[in-house]
Amino acid sequence: MLSLKLPIRHNTGWLAIPASLLLMFSGCQTDEPAKQNVPSVSHHSASELYDEGSPFHKIFTSEADFVILTFFDLYCVACQQSADNFKILGERIPVAFPDKKFQVTGVGIGDTEFELGVFLRKYALGYDCLADPEKEFEVPFAIRGTPTVLVFQRRGPDCQEIYRHEGRFRLDDLEQMVTKVKEYL
Amino acid sequence: MAFPTLFILGTTIMSCNPQVMCTISEPVDLPIFQPGYLDPVDSQTHLKVGQKAPDFLLPSLSGEEVRLSELIKDKAVVITFVPAAWTPICSEQWPGYNVAEPFFEEANAILIGITVDNLPTLHAWTEEMGGVWFEVLSDFYPHGKVAAQFGILRSVGMSERALFIIDQEGIIQYIDVHDINERPPLDELIHALETLKK
Known part of the structure; x- marks a missing residue:
């Protein structure tokens, strides 16, 4: 975690210039971003998805066009x-994309x-959720x-x-997600 | 020149909301102090299940002074002692109890949280966690007096991570002086609460 403690005195205000630039370009934290949409980098082959020994096998359980996964933790305030x-x-999702098949799955990481049951009792998500006590999916x-x-899109197998x-998932994040999915239709 | 640059610095820092993501190892993304690994338990409580719980009076975040013997007139009391504000496990444990609130209601029990921190510290910490539904009491002065009454004051002046369930007769029904480095399993506490209902 990046931690900066800057001396701020009357005659050292100029130090704020490089410090503010550094902060602007580094975000909040180097390894724990507050909020970030990461470019698509993850691709999973059919052998990974359907191998019974693979953790993906437990997640990709349908032939849906898109698979949406929500990861949360009971003890996490942001969750x-x-x-x-x-x-x-x-x-x-079903309303926004009535002619597409979606699988939505939650994971209590x-x-x-x-x-997980305690979490779902308070927050009934309305879709299937898996417990991941050993953080197998991490x-x-x-x-x-x-x-x-x-969000994953199926491309062939x-x-x-x-x-x-x-980070915290707000309603405008949901709209951004819907917009992003539309780009892939 | 100093003012505009400091303004930029200030607004940049303010734009970073520290509470929007929980890291896998620290489920609450707070400015957490890392105490490192500690001796799992550093005290030996003299209390046992079946004994009368020591009575106490402590100030709370709500501004009231809370006396145990008054609380048990209405409901059984679960006390969660945690070692210190702004530390990793404590900052997971109490938000978890927010989700488990219905289980306490069903058991006709109330939860109170106690630490040896002072009230301003507890206020800032619990606010940063989004608030907690239960009363939070400060055992700051005389320092750790109640923790000592319960036999769980560590040699460095903070309490153990401990749970006590006290029934409406004031009798201790459950004690878990837990490894300070670990979060007590929620299912064990809720199971103990369900036993209380029978």
């Missing part, structure tokens, strides 16, 4: 604050089945924190990540 919008996501899906939303959102 609690995003939960209502995760529910709206599940409701909005680091949560036991019990903890590395394969490059999850750096929660909440995270990923393979899957391509087309959208990634990290």
Whole structure:
């Protein structure tokens, strides 16, 4: 985590110039971005998706055109604050794309089945969710924190990540996600 | 020249909301102090299940002074002692209890949180976490007096990470003096609450 402590005195204000430039170009933190849409970088082949030993096998369970994944954690405040919008996501997608097949799946990353149940009791998301107590999906899906939303598009037998959102998920983020998906129709 | 550059610096910092993402290792993205690995337990409580809980009076964030013997007139009381504000595990544990609130209601129990931090610190910390539904009490002065009454004051002046369930007779029904480095499993606490209902 980047941490800057700048001396601010009357005769040293000029130090703020390089510091502010550094902050502007580095974002909030170097390894824990507050909010970021990362370019599509993830591609998963058919062998990964359908290999029963692969964690993807547990996620890509349908032949849907698009697979949307919401990653959250019971103990994460930003996830609690995003939960209502995760529910709206599940409701909005079939309306926005009535002629496409979507799979929406939630993952309680680091949560036991019990903890996932506690989360869903308070925030009924309305779609299937998996508990991932051992954080099995963290590395394969490059999850750096929660909440995270990923959208994959099926391309033949393979899957391509087309959208990634990290950080609190607001309604305008949902609209951005819908816009992004439309670009791939 | 200093003013405009400082303005740019200030607005740049302010544009970064520190609470929008929880990292995998630290589920609340707060300005967290990392205490490192600590001795799992550094005290030996003299209290046992079946004994009367020590009564206490502590100031709370709501501005009221809270007395245990008054609280148990209405409901069973779950006390969550956590070692310190602005530390990783504590900043996961209490937001988790926000989600579990219905389980406390069903067990006719209330939850109170206690740390040895002072009230301004507790105010800032809980606000940054988005608030908590339960009363938060400060055991700051005399420092750690209540933690000591419960036998869970560590040698460095903070409390253990401990849970006590006290029934409406004032009798301790559950004790978990937990490894300070780990979050107590929520299912064990809720199971204990369900036992209380029977």
